[in-house]
Amino acid sequence: LRANGRANNQQIAETLGLTATTVSTRIRRMEDANQLRVVAVSDFSAHGFNVLLRISVSVDGRPASDVANELAALPEVVAAHMVTGGYDIDMLVALHDFDDLSDFLLDKLSGVHGIRTLTPAIVVDIIKYQFDVAPIEGKA
Template sequence: MNETLSIDEIDRKIIGHLRRNGRSTNQQIAESLDLTAATVSGRIRRMEQSDKLNVVAVSDFAAHGMDVLIQIAVEVDGRASSDVAEELAALPEVFAVFLVTGRHNIDVLLALREYGELPELMIDKLSKVRGVRTMRPSIVLDVIKYQFESGPQVSGGGA
């Protein structure tokens, strides 16, 4: 649908509630905001259809045996950075790709089971993507903060 949608204070409160507990039922949200469950359901559906809201589950990498996180700075040459980024994003080990400014063109984030997978991945997959000029990997030593609910906040998100 993707129609233009104006987010009002009630929508912001619904979003705030979902940020705190994405498993909340429409009834629970409705009770906390003094609304009906049908109103909450309709507003959530409207925001989803307008691409203003996407409720997702986030899992812990370590819970899936992914104990190594790596950031790779990629310089591109001879091809559009966006095309290279799209091809890199298609690799199953890659969980995020960003077009960036600065000394390199693309940041790639990988999740691997063990360090031993890195050489093969870089030599046999990443370096074979046409347009990749250089790659500078950085191994994540410790995750200080990894919280999706800490992303961009919509003002008035309190319940």
């Protein structure tokens, strides 16, 4: 499914040397256990998002989790993480253009109470974008 999300159970079964029933049962079991979710993944630039921005955030005067939840609620934020190290929050932001960048940094983020510092970094090239969270490893 990772290689071809549109593959049907029969195609997967043929590739793996299993029956379609076995594949169906395993997929259903993984879905029921919340180990697998089949979703469509869209391309940023295909939807007009030409500015991808990583922003590291330091928080002061408010719980970092509250700030992170408020930031995550912004539609431009496609990922937000609580992190260890020099920052409290790391987020990925998708914007249409540099006018949106200015509006986002100066208007939206300035209204979020508790942000001490922001360290934005514009993504200049995506080397790897693996949207599945957990790697699937085969058993020996």
